[in-house]
Amino acid sequence: MHTFQAMNxxxxxxxLTQSARKEIEWLIRIIEARLSRFLSDSELSRLNRSAGKPVSVSAPLYEVLEQAHAYYCETDGFFNPYLGAVVSGLGYNQSFETLSTTSRTIIPTKVKHRSKCTNPLMLDRVKQTVRLHPDVLLDLGGIAKGWSARFGSSYLIKKGVQSGLIDAGGDIAVWGTNQGAPWGISIADPFCPNKDLASFWLRxxxxxxxxxxxxxxxxxxDGSRAHHIxxxxxxxxxxxxxxxxxxLAPDVLTADVYAKAMLIxxxxxxxxxxxERKPELAYVQVRSDGSVHTGGNIEAYCIEWEGRNQCQI
Structure with a gap:
């Protein structure tokens, strides 16, 4: 296993071979430089500062924005990349590593926002420009890691890499086999992260x-806790x-988006x-009382699965 830190x-x-590992790390760092909300010189930060006027963007950023907006429409806004001002107002205006080490509590800032912004983003594919609504601040944190894992796996597949696994902080793309055997994936217990809650062997x-x-x-x-979703x-x-x-979905980006929507x-x-929306997907839910529920089309993705006190929906 090869590990590295990126995107917080x-x-x-x-x-993966050593060469493929180096290529993935290089790609992820380039993507972070374009998509990070926490880097003042990132392409996304420059776009946020230019809200209200058309801006030419790179092909990767355009693709992410196009897909993020498509998921925003597809989920009726439950996946929403246009709430950057809201999450920043709650204190998440710096990387979580920095936020988690601060000794002070966060005083939330009230943010003026429109209850419904009908056109948060205008895309021009021909000119490869985007126009962000003046009242909107983009936050791609809800899609960047999943998109990166999918981009990296697609990149390697096109280069002839027949199998591998890329884990972007819990957003995982797997393809091929694990030395001829099915890939096994474990899910951590949210209440005890060092323990596994469930394991799957993928088809x-x-x-x-x-x-x-x-x-x-x-x-x-005020003593309450906030989080980033x-x-x-x-x-x-x-x-x-x-x-x-x-x-679990055919691709990690879809899985990423629908996991967040379901949690909300x-x-x-x-x-x-x-x-109603995605009966072909599978899911594992953990409730606040610790109970675990599996549902959806899990047999389509898994040869076998096991877990602690799971209830089938």
């Missing part, structure tokens, strides 16, 4: 993403009976919503 999380790769190329509202949380001045209905940290959701919606509403 740990990346790891398995089953084929799969994207696996986990969304968790405990790991990246911080203390506010924002409910677009309340413009605040999501509050539901779920603390963690893992989604909560157990019952999330199951109903997923059955």
């Amino acid at each position: 999380t740990e990346f790891s790769t398995i089953g 084929h190329d799969t994207g696996v993403a986990t969304s968790n509202c405990i790991k990246r949380s911080w203390l506010l001045s 924002i409910d677009p209905r309340t413009f605040n940290s999501a509050v539901s009976d779920l603390v963690q959701v893992t989604v 919606l909560g157990f019952a509403e999330g199951v109903h919503w997923m059955q």
Whole structure:
């Protein structure tokens, strides 16, 4: 296994040659320089400072923005990359590594926002320009890691790499086999991260993403805790009976987006919503009482799975 730090999380790769590992690390660092909200000279930061006027952007940033907006529409806004001002106002205006080591509590800032911005982003594919609404601040943290894992795996597949695993802080792209055997994926217990909650052995190329509202949380001045997953209905940290959701999908980007949406919606509403929107996906939910529920089309992705006290939906 090869590990490195990027995008304020740990990346790891398995089953790759030394040359492929170096290429992935190089690619991820280039992507971070374009997509990070915390780097003042990143391409995304420059775009945020130019809100209200058309801006020419690089092909990678354009692709991420196009896909992020498509998921925003597809999920009716439950995946929302346009809430950067809200999450910054809650104190997440610096990398989590810096935020988590601060000794002070965070005083949240009230942010003026529109309840419904009908055109947050205008895209011009021909000119490769984007125009961000003046009232909007982009935050691609909800999609950047999953997009990076998918981009990296696609890049290697095109170069003839027949198998491998890229883990972008819990957003995982796997393809091929693990030395002829099925890939095995474990999910950490949100209440005890050093222990595994469930394990899966995958049938084929799969994207696996986990969304968790405990790991990246911080203390506010009123004694409450905030986290980075924002409910677009309340413009605040999501509050539901779920603390963690893992989604299995054909690609890691889809898994990433729908794990976050399901976490926001909560157990019952999330199951109903997923059955209506994406019945082909599979998921593992962990409720605040510690109970574990698996559901969706899990047999399509897994040869075998096991876990602690799981209830099949």
